[in-house]
Amino acid sequence: MMDLFETKPLVKICAPMVRYSRLPFRQLVREYGCDLAFSPMIMADSFVKSQKYRDIEFTTHPNDNPLIVQFAAKTPEEFAEAAEYIYNDSSGIDLNCGCPQRWAIQDGIGACMLNKPEVVADILRQTRNRIPDVEYSVSVKIRIFRDLERTVDLVRQLESAGISFLSVHGRTIKERSEPVNWDTIRTIVDSVSIPVIANGDINSLEKAYAVQEATRVKGVMVARALLENPGLFAGHSKTPASCLKRWLEINVELGTHFTIFHRHLIHMTESILTKSERKIFNGLNNREAVIDWLCDRFEFQLSQCTRLENNTVLDDSTGVPLM
Structure with missing residues (x-):
């Protein structure tokens, strides 16, 4: 290191x-x-x-x-x-x-x-x-x-x-x-x-x-x-749409708890959404709604496999998927 x-x-x-x-x-x-x-x-x-x-x-x-x-x-x-x-x-x-x-x-x-x-x-x-x-x-x-x-x-x-x-x-x-x-x-x-x-x-x-x-x-x-x-660090002045998409993919893979998943996105989108858009986005309360809104607003798509995995139920304390 x-x-x-x-x-x-x-x-x-x-x-x-x-x-x-x-x-x-x-x-x-x-x-x-x-x-x-x-x-x-x-x-x-x-x-x-x-x-x-x-x-x-x-x-x-x-x-x-x-x-x-x-x-x-x-x-x-x-x-x-x-x-x-x-x-x-x-x-x-x-x-x-x-x-x-x-x-x-x-x-x-x-x-x-x-x-x-x-x-x-x-x-x-x-x-x-x-x-x-x-x-x-x-x-x-x-x-x-x-x-x-x-x-x-x-x-x-x-x-x-x-x-x-x-x-x-x-x-x-x-x-x-x-x-x-x-x-x-x-x-x-x-x-x-x-x-x-x-x-x-x-x-x-x-x-x-x-x-x-x-x-x-x-x-x-x-x-x-x-x-x-x-x-x-890659030189972007604001969060690029590719970064938002990658965040969704990473969190599906790792099973992040919704609160942390959404809170990060609220920070990431603060400077790239209008005031009215932020009010709507910040009030979304489930993973599927967040994904749908971002895919529509920034015009990107996630794979069907990724979308299905987002319905996984997570433990509130650890963020670990429940079987």
Whole structure:
């Protein structure tokens, strides 16, 4: 996986998104120029304790590669044990130190881990000791501090702990819509020897290359803009009709639960439907109605086999087809 940073001029990455960056979406964006995909953030403690939780939260297949599995954790033991569970089915493991949501902070995970650099470093070292395979990446995703010197001290400590690469969202914990601090990311790149990935406000392929030029990062990570336009990394300014059709086909194959299936499409079509069309489409409440509406609106057809499979009944909790 690390060879990507040597062979690709710019590594294009699908960010970890709670509920959204699951197997079907990862498969879709890989077909539209995505080089590397992250799983959604998974709770490490629940993952190591519950087989049911593992079955629901982590699904993959041989073509889902390279894949980084991201965990939220606050102890070395739970993160390292989670790594052992997914080692054979992934290219690397990532520690979330960037989630700014209140529930995460209150639970002692996510961005609050930035205030515990010694604990983070211990988590990373113990994981690397348990999985000494140098081809398997161990990485971290962080936010920045307002204090540049403190940020630089943190990333150097993380590098010393043996991480393979670093993903940086260029905002502080408290910032949401403020401009991303590209200058700080550039300073981070100049301060470490490992690959650095930039994250935040990248909404087009042109912007991705502009960010790379400004910061000298090895890769860019996109979340919301990729959700709204899975064809972004292939240079599309809006979701192409071919992408919508492919989403339908993938979800028939993988048996995605209707709610997730439809919610993704709502995001994908937001900028390509009129207000009245969005009102109709967003209110559709079954898979067959969604397929019929999209096939009619965008003038494509699915095979009869595909259409018949869409009548499959799925379990509400797991999205697995019921027999």
